[in-house]
Amino acid sequence: MASFIIEGGHRLHGELIPQGAKNEALEVLCATLLTPEEVKIYNIPDILDVNNLIQLLRDLGVTVERIGLNAYSFKADKINLDYLNSDEFFQKGAALRGSVMIIGPLLARFGYAVLPKPGGDKIGRRRLDTHFLGIQKLGATFTYCPKAQRYEIKADKLTGSYMLLDEASVTGTANILMAAVLAEGDTTIYNAACEPYLQQLSKMLNRMGARIEGIGSNLLTIHGVSSLKGCEHTILPDMIEVGSFIGMAAMTQSDITIKNVSYNDLGIIPDSFRRLGITVEQNGDDIHIPEHESYEIDTFIDGSIMTFADAPWPGLTPDLLSVFLVVATQAKGSVLIHQKMFESRLFFVDKLIDMGAQIILCDPHRAAVIGQARAHKLRAANMVSPDIRAGIALLIAAMSAEGTSRIHNIDQIDRGYQDIDKRLNAIGARITRL
Structure with missing residues (x-):
């Protein structure tokens, strides 16, 4: 079983090209x-x-x-x-x-x-x-x-x-x-x-x-x-990878340009990240994410807590809720993540709780995240990737954490992300594949 060793705390800078979908x-x-x-x-x-x-x-x-x-x-x-x-x-x-x-x-x-x-x-x-x-x-x-x-x-x-x-x-x-x-x-x-x-x-x-x-x-x-x-x-660029890179950039306080994203095919994804407080700049068919020292979760118009829920297109894809959840842990504000379509997809949050995240798993479908506004960084941890999307969320968490983390069963990540360690290392990450 292959593993990633991730040295957290490094900011990324450069360009990423999303793989085919x-x-x-x-x-x-x-x-x-x-x-x-x-x-x-x-x-x-x-x-x-x-x-x-x-x-x-x-x-x-x-x-x-x-x-x-x-x-x-x-x-x-x-x-x-x-x-x-x-x-x-x-x-x-x-x-x-x-x-x-x-x-x-x-x-x-x-x-x-x-x-x-x-x-x-x-x-x-x-x-x-x-x-x-x-x-x-x-x-x-x-x-x-x-x-x-x-x-x-x-x-x-x-x-x-x-x-x-x-x-x-x-x-x-x-x-x-x-x-x-x-x-x-x-x-x-x-x-x-x-x-x-x-x-x-x-x-x-x-x-x-x-x-x-x-x-x-x-x-x-x-x-x-x-x-x-x-x-x-x-084949179109992979919208899930584009969304993963947006969340990764904000979480690691990085300056990243994502090239050739087929912006018009991203649907609600960019605006959903903006509601998390993330600056998403469109430059032609590219997306630029500047460094974020902080980001604040929006509320609904009546002031109630923001909810992100998956839905069939043109709603928010369920494949990105894991990324939204982990990014929210270091935001200012609170959010409810409602995973309607799959009842076991939120069970990876216990790993994030072990890293110091403030998350309440309400039931198999809902998790309340209390953002810490970077007041308390996540701690390094030893983890196992249960599926593709939880795997990339745990990788994002490890890259932003203090210390060195290990993620096992990274074949799950490899199922959906092409050479992710090499591509991220090329712009400043410290990921070692064992």
């Missing part, structure tokens, strides 16, 4: 299964989850070639469906939650898919009902073996249908969308997720010959086509 990459990589023609994808992040999915595609028979820095070509003209029933696929698929999104493309093209119960972050129950109910509406049948924890999905023919999703699931919408593009007739998806990554997937599919209307809204209409062709696609 992890969540978009997982979607568009699965979409390459929809055509036998070549698909070229650029700005693919070099991170564990994405690399594991690329290897899974190779194992399925996709020809994968590296064509440049963070750029690959994919040609799914020789898919080996027998691999889906192998022990190797079961192990790899179960370890990678993104593997769930191969169901839609495989079912659309071949009428058959197998899925081991997928893994991923330990952040609470993450049901797959939305995926399955939507794909069943298109005509697929599901069989689940509880003993093997394995789903088998079949469809002689997919037919377009109207559906109202029970939740605006991002991966669920992506999976259903990829199945529907090759279904016969029209499909209407209401309460669809509409994150920028879903918009990117939809635009990519349209370039491949799909006919998707309503992109950017929660009402998608898909006119089924008989086949798709190849295309080229460039």
Whole structure:
């Protein structure tokens, strides 16, 4: 198990370029299964989850070639469906939650898919009902073996249908969308997720010959086509990494410029950080965070305590609440962090409390943070990263703390952040990888 040794108290100065978006990459990589023609994808992040999915595609028979820095070509003209029933696929698929999104493309093209119960972050129950109910509406049948924890999905023919999703699931919408593009007739998806990554997937599919209307809204209409062709696609910058860098800059009293962030695709994120008291300056498509000797949390208009709660797009992404929580520990003022979507994502706060943060964990979904306005700096600690986003929050805490901290299980951080130690060390951090 790899670890980070972090020497806290160092201010950073310089520029950071965000990696390609992890969540978009997982979607568009699965979409390459929809055509036998070549698909070229650029700005693919070099991170564990994405690399594991690329290897899974190779194992399925996709020809994968590296064509440049963070750029690959994919040609799914020789898919080996027998691999889906192998022990190797079961192990790899179960370890990678993104593997769930191969169901839609495989079912659309071949009428058959197998899925081991997928893994991923330990952040609470993450049901797959939305995926399955939507794909069943298109005509697929599901069989689940509880003993093997394995789903088998079949469809002689997919037919377009109207559906109202029970939740605006991002991966669920992506999976259903990829199945529907090759279904016969029209499909209407209401309460669809509409994150920028879903918009990117939809635009990519349209370039491949799909006919998707309503992109950017929660009402998608898909006119089924008989086949798709190849295309080229460039992945957006990762908004979660951009947000992580904003919080890190304020917490460590650093002066950082984040380059090429695709500002218009960040939604409510910059303004949410401003409500934490952080100065976020937009310079074209860059963001500049000046040094913050202090920052004060805003209140609501009536003077009540600020609340940050996650919500489907265009609301605040749940992936950044861990960062908001840790940044609030050194702000002036108090805030309530309300994590509605995952019941185990706030359990890392006990590590912050051990470091000297004043946090009350009200229940699995809510934490009240009493900012200390830097009157009492966090103390160094020995920690374990439970998931990707808690991992980056703990790294931010360690970088701002007095003394030297250690974070174990940093594979969780590597799953979502490319060479994070090297990139931060280049602008003044002191992080050693063991």
